[in-house]
Amino acid sequence: MSPFTTNISRRNVLRGLGVSMALPFMESLTSRPLLGANSLPAPPKRMAFIFVPNGVNLADWTPQQTGYGFDLPSILQPLAQVQDDLLVISGLTHDKGRANGDGPGDHARSASVFLTGAQPRKTDGANIRSGVSVDQAAAQAAGHLTRLRSLELGCEPGRSAGNCDSGYSCAYSSSISWGSSSTPNGKETNPKLVFERLFSNGKQQETDKNKLRREALKKSILDFVSDDAKRLKASLGRNDQRKLDEYLTGVREIERRLDHASNDPAPIVDIDYPVPEGTPKDYGEHIRLMCDMMVLGFQTDTTRIATCMFANAGSNRSYQNLDIPNGHHALSHHRGDDEKLSKISKINQFHVAQLAYLLKKMKATPDGHGNLLDNSMVCYGSGLSDGDRHNNENLPVLLAGHGGGTITPGRHLSIPTETPMCNLFMSMLDRFGTPIDYIGDSTGRLSGLDI
Secondary structure, three states: OOHHHHHHHOOOEEEEOOEEEEOOOOHHHOOOOOOOOOOOOOOOOEEEEEEOOOOOOHHHOOOOOOEEOOOOOHHHHHHHHHHHHEEEEEEEEOHHHOOOOOOOOHHHHHHHOOOOOOOOOOOOOOOOOOOOOHHHHHHHHHHHHOOOOOEEEEOOOOOOOOEEEOOEEHHHHOOOOEEEOOEEOOOEOOHHHHHHHHOEOOOHHHHHHHHHHHHHHOOOHHHHOHHHHHHHHHOOOHHHHHHHHHHHHHHHHHHHHHHHHHOOOOOOOOOOOOOOOOOOOOHHHHHHHHHHHHHHHHHOOOOOEEEEEOOOOOOOOEEHHHOEEEEHHHHHOOOOOHHHHHHHHHHHHHHHHHHHHHHHHHHOOEEOOEEHHHHEEEEEEOOOOOOOOOOOOOOOEEEEOOOOOOOOOOEEEEEEEEEEHHHHHHHHHHHHOOOOOOOOOOOOOOOOOOO
8 A cells, every 4th residue: 555545545434413524635744654754655547538529520639740849630620728738649449339239229338338349238127238348447456545536427317228219228328337247437527526425424303404504504514624634734844734725725616516506497408418416507507517527536545546437328319509509419420511510510519529628627626746737537438430421430538647756648549450449448447556467358458648
């Protein structure tokens, strides 16, 4: 176990009325008997995986140049401020997302294969089967080091049964995290419930009761840990006092946004898009709040592993905020129509802008001698390449972060087509400190992540 884990993650907590608020890394609270005066224990590494549906408009996604100094295409323009923290990877393939004799159902397969690399069994019954996903392979090896083994998030609710795509169970379309070959992990779509989970004391009955009491009193979680916070602040150095103030201010701002979202009137939406109760009516705000939850989980070392589905596979929600009334899935069958392709690019760019929000927030969050993005790996992409062709080669994949100094970003990495995406996962697991012999259809490690 690392010095960071023993000294930080399980000890520095503010408590009060059903709340257990873990704190970010603070030098003042680190015992360093074996380290030099200016040394800090190495922060842990974190991994996040983000899924978007229906492929992308590759013409507006793929950089023309490889290596350093590439120009960002229009879809990736929102990432300009974090381009040096980014690897654009072209050429990766998910062969098991192909029919391979199973007929139609490409959207369901694209989600179930995204982190597993395993061919899903074509069924809409209880006998579903896929494979253990990369996030859960890491959680099985290292999840005991944090209060939450992993965090599964999403922005569209999904069903665990029924036929959602040409004979494939809805469980395939709405899940990317699989704890076993027959067990998809359910995702939480309500950011307020995620927030409560991050800051609960782990005792569900007490947590629920005290949550109701806090809401009745109209008080913030911070109001119930204020005494602990004041005592702690008196023992901190000046830099850590500022860090504590910034952290608590950030938590209160997220609470304010969550309360505002809960009080929003029901949105008027396309009938194809079921909106979960209690979530923001603004889709972008919904995604950003989920990004905030990931940052809070990583910042406080409550978890080191997270997944998030910006939308379910085959999602046909419309994007009224972009003046696009058409359903996303319907548009993805563009047949080369320039107007439809332009709208797809706008939707793709909108999703990337939410990723940029996450990465910039991670980069602005101190972590050891660097920032949270320095010590993380964030994999973003789709299980389909082009939504019209439903193809699974040359997938749109981004890998952000420096992986604790084990990744050299700022490049466009073009690799041979048909290279399994699971080879990337093998390399990520190595860097996370949880190596395994194989995952899905991996054939080895992906070279070129560091140079």
